[in-house]
Amino acid sequence: MDEELLLRHQVCFALHNAARAANALYRPLLDPLGLTYPQYLVLLLLWERDGRTVGELGLALDLDSGTLSPLLKRLEGAGLVTRERSAADERVVEVRLTPAGVALRRRAKRIPASLAAATGLSTAELSTLHSTLTRLAGSLRESATPTTKG
Template sequence: MDEELLLRRQVCFALYSASRAATALYRPLLDELGLTYPQYLVLLLLWERDGRTVKELGDELDLDSGTLSPLLKRLEAAGLVTRRRFAGDERVVEIALTAAGTALRRRARKVPAALGTATGLSTAELSTLHRTLTELAGVLRTAAH
């Protein structure tokens, strides 16, 4: 048997499985907020710095505009963001939080802690894991291009 071809030995499957498990943990918490996981990620960026362009959001989240635009339309329909075209360049669309979008931040504060608690890892271990995964993502993006 080729050990390197066993599913349990595949880093890609471990990452995939962990990602699905984390998203499943988030689902009921985000349901309470009326958000999907990708919508939550957009709001996290807007809570960091409001008034980002669609291109900035797409670059940060590694999402194309075809994926991002419908997601932003749903956030706008929910009254959480506004979309505004720049007068000087109609191709540029700025996304800004509404008062309701800003207020949702307070309710969302419990979401990150839920994952930390569920892992059973210490703050230092979570920090190390985050750093390792961030570095890995960067290396893999570079290798793919």
């Protein structure tokens, strides 16, 4: 048996399993807020700094406009954000929190601690895991990007 082909040795499967488990845990935490996980990520960025452009949000979340636009439309329909064209450049759409979007932050404050507690990992282990996953994602993106050599 080729050890390297055993499912239990595949990093990709461990990542897939961990992501599914995390998403399953987020669902009951986000449902009372009326949010999906991608909507929560957008709000995290806006709570960090309000008034971001659609382009900034897409870049930070690694989402294209075809995915991000309907997500923002649903957040706007829920009364949590507004979208407005920039006065300086009409091609740019700015996204801002509404008072309801700002207020939702208080209700979401417990979510990171709930997820951290569910992991069973220490703060140091979570910090190391975060750093490792961030580095991994960057390396994988870089490897997937074609380079031009000349």
